[in-house]
Amino acid sequence: MSMRRMALLAASLMAVASAGASAADSPRLGKPISPADIAPWDITIMPDGTGLPPGTGTPAQGAPIFQAKCSACHGENGKGGVAAAVTAGPPRASLDGGKTIANFWPYATTIFDFVRRAMPYNAPHSLKDDEVYALTAYLLSLNKIIGDNDVMNAQTLPKVKMPNRDNFIIRFPERI
């Protein structure tokens, strides 16, 4: 075998060894898709409010929705049932339990994001955006974070300052 052929062989062996490691090897079979076509799945809400849809809701509008669609698992007034309590926890969570929206959740936008994508448990992603705003407002008001008459929408929700927001330590900052 000539030196040149040996070098080519070595190069191809190296390419095999690193198969999949670079886009150069890729068959590039991803199909371009437009943001409009992704929109039905693009439900992530960011802490700054990015992704929040139009709509509005108040605690008073949320109360009957909670009663009808949430209390079977989360209990009357969110005191807890087969699923976790969403209010009325201890002032501070501990290893004995008791993480609540009031004493632990750092961002109010997380409530909207999670309720919309995952709740109600047996009919996830079935609520209208106004209903999600209303439930978010109800939960924040139950936890005494907003007033009973405050309106939640894409502008007001990201501005809600959660009490425990500044109590977190990033475990391994070098990994981010």
Next chain:
Amino acid sequence: MSDKRAQTPSSEPELVAGNGLLHRRALLGQGIVYAGAVGTGLAASLTGAAAEPLREGPWSMHVGTIIPPYQTPSRYEAHVVRTQDNPDNEPRNSRARTPHHLLKGIITPNGLHFTICHGGVPDIDPAQHRLVIHGMVKQPLEFTVEALERYPMVSRIGFVECGGNSAPLFSNEPIQANVQALHGLASCSEWTGVLLSTLLDEAGVDPKAKWMIAEGADSPRLSRSVPVAKGLDDAMIALYQNGERIQPGQGYPMRLWLPGYEGNMNVKYVRRIKLTAEPAMSYYESRTYSQILPNGKAYRFYFLQEVKSFITTPSPGLVLKEPGYYEISGIAYSGTGRIKKVLVSADGGQSWGEAALQDPVLPKAFTRFRMPWRWSGGPAILQSRAWDESGTVQPTRAQFVALRGQTTKPPSVLDFPSQHFNSITSWAVDAKGGVKHVYA
């Protein structure tokens, strides 16, 4: 045989630590001799009676059954199953734990891999499943299973561990439960799929993107924020588990696999990866997988499953029938890399001997360790302690609890007081050969 020791049955096994721990050399080729040399070991038989004349079994006297299309374990192994904590599929999370005490080796059989679902196991048609990569990329892309099948694939053996595995050890008192209940939310497989970096390169990631938000196609659309650095390092879109398509409980038809990172981040049924500048602060990262500390603060973005080991035999529920020779066996792993060393103690940590590490010793994978032991019949406290190649050592429980806290009263064994527990586990052997969970 050229080894003189192997031809000298009278030679005594070499003790390396207190309470009967033998040098690991006893396992490496000369083990049979040492086992016999102990005299009171298994060679003396469990009953003390001599063997009886051999007989034919009925299974040898007629033709067996049809070979099934998909083989399942012998009916005599029907007890080797996962434990379900939500067998009626009530509206809450459900988990199934791996029976480590009944398994050997480093690969978890697919049907015994631990599973956690937050909305049941979805029944996904692979022909209709899509993976979308979008957000801060040059070109948003959609991939089908069929398309991904044509990509260069890689295979890698590695563990997946729930961030809440071993959480019962946060209890202020040792909870009496077996290794399946205490440590059963970790398993290890060979995963095969497409490196995520290949797909990210194809979409063209904006250098300003620092996070990717992965989302599943399950009913809660489980969503986690993952650093792009991990996505470009060793993350995989895994399609196969131990050679066959990933099981429904593991994310069929595809999952995000992040070697060494908290199980919940390894998003199953992954359908969407959105590149962003900031994390989404999803429910699971901002609430569930943030760990409360004794001072009232909480850790966020723990990610790493740190170095851990535990003994699987002997362990609670298994009984030592008589004094003599036993092999202590367990698993060790680290999300940082390879296991470097495992020490074993039979006297509650007063003295330690180095265990044999069974090849292969792979990064971010289960490593099986073994330690020969001659049980005197008296009380013993068995412990294992692992070091990984970064030099990180598994903490004692006292060291761990000083930093991370514990409960004030024992929780249910199914509760998760916190996560990322990785200290030493202690098993106490009593004079009757029974094994209990203790703190030592």
